[in-house]
Amino acid sequence: MMARARAELQPVTPEDFFKDDFVSDRHLLNHELLDRVRAGTYNERSDVEVAVALLRLAHDELEAYGTNGEQRTDKHDIRLILRTSLQLLNRLGVVLDLPFSDYGTFRSHWMANGAHGNWQARRDILNELFEPVHLQLADLENDELGSELAKPVTSHPGTGWSRVDIEINEVRRHFGSARSPQDYRNVGNDCVAVLERLSEVVFDPEFHLREGEQEPPVANTKDRLGRFVDNAASGPANAEIRKVARATIELAQAIKHQGEPTRRNAGIAADSVILLANLLRRLAEK
Numbered sequence: 001m002m003a004r005a006r007a008e009l010q011p012v013t014p015e016d017f018f019k020d021d022f023v024s025d026r027h028l029l030n031h032e033l034l035d036r037v038r039a040g041t042y043n044e045r046s047d048v049e050v051a052v053a054l055l056r057l058a059h060d061e062l063e064a065y066g067t068n069g070e071q072r073t074d075k076h077d078i079r080l081i082l083r084t085s086l087q088l089l090n091r092l093g094v095v096l097d098l099p100f101s102d103y104g105t106f107r108s109h110w111m112a113n114g115a116h117g118n119w120q121a122r123r124d125i126l127n128e129l130f131e132p133v134h135l136q137l138a139d140l141e142n143d144e145l146g147s148e149l150a151k152p153v154t155s156h157p158g159t160g161w162s163r164v165d166i167e168i169n170e171v172r173r174h175f176g177s178a179r180s181p182q183d184y185r186n187v188g189n190d191c192v193a194v195l196e197r198l199s200e201v202v203f204d205p206e207f208h209l210r211e212g213e214q215e216p217p218v219a220n221t222k223d224r225l226g227r228f229v230d231n232a233a234s235g236p237a238n239a240e241i242r243k244v245a246r247a248t249i250e251l252a253q254a255i256k257h258q259g260e261p262t263r264r265n266a267g268i269a270a271d272s273v274i275l276l277a278n279l280l281r282r283l284a285e286k
Helices: 031-039 047-066 075-092 103-112 119-145 162-177 181-202 221-232 236-257 263-284
Strands: 018-021 026-029
Touching (some): 026 075, 031 075, 047 162, 075 119, 103 119, 119 162, 162 263, 221 236, 221 263, 236 263
Antiparallel strands (some): 018 026
C-alpha cells in the first residue's frame, strides 16, 4: 500500500498501515510493514513521513478506544503501533514519553488521572502527550520538503496547529511534483483541506455563533472562517485584513473547480492559503 514511487510524492496516511485480508474479508493492520519500519529496512519513504502518519494513527486509535470504542485495532495491534512509533521517533531524535503501552494501560492511566466517565478529559490527556510531538514532526517534514511556495515571516516554521501544518505540508509536496492540469487541480483540493482544518480549529460555536444560529458544517469554510475573522479583526481599521481573508477562501475554492488549472494559478492559491493560515494564527494570538 505504501509501495509507491517516491517521485509521485503521495502523502503517507494512517490507512497505508492496513492491508486487505481476502481470507477473512477484513482490513487488517499490516504487521509486516511495521516490522520493516521498526527494523529500518523500509526505504520507500522517509522516516519523517512515516512517523507523521503512524503517530496520527496511534493517537486516533487511542482516542477512539477512550471515547466511542470504535478503534480498528486490538490490544496487540496498538502495542505494535506504539512500539514502532517510539522506535521511529527515537531514530529521529524526537522524545515521546508515554505512561502506557496499550489500551489496558491507557485505561488504567486515565482512571488514575481523573478521566473516569469523561471523554473530553481522555482526549485532553492524549492531546497533552501527542500534540507537541505532532508539531515537532510537522516542523521536521516542512524542513525536509523545502518548497518554492511562500514561507511565513516568523521564527516558527508552522502554525502550531498540527493538523493544519500536516495539510500545508501536503500542499507543498503536491505542488512540488505537479506537472499536469489534474495535478494542479489536486493542489486546489489540498488548499480546500487546509481551509477545512482551519475551520475546525479557529471556529468556536460558543463564541462565534449568534443567537438563534445553527453551527455551520466544517466544510462551510467561507462562513466559519469569515465569522472568525469578523470577530478577531473587527472594526474599520481591519477592513483590509477581512477582505484578504475572504478573497483567499474564494480563490482556493475556485482553483478546485477550474477546468484547466495552471501551475501559476495553483501556486497562487497555495501561496494564499499558506499565508491565510499564518494570518489566522496571528489573529488567534491573545
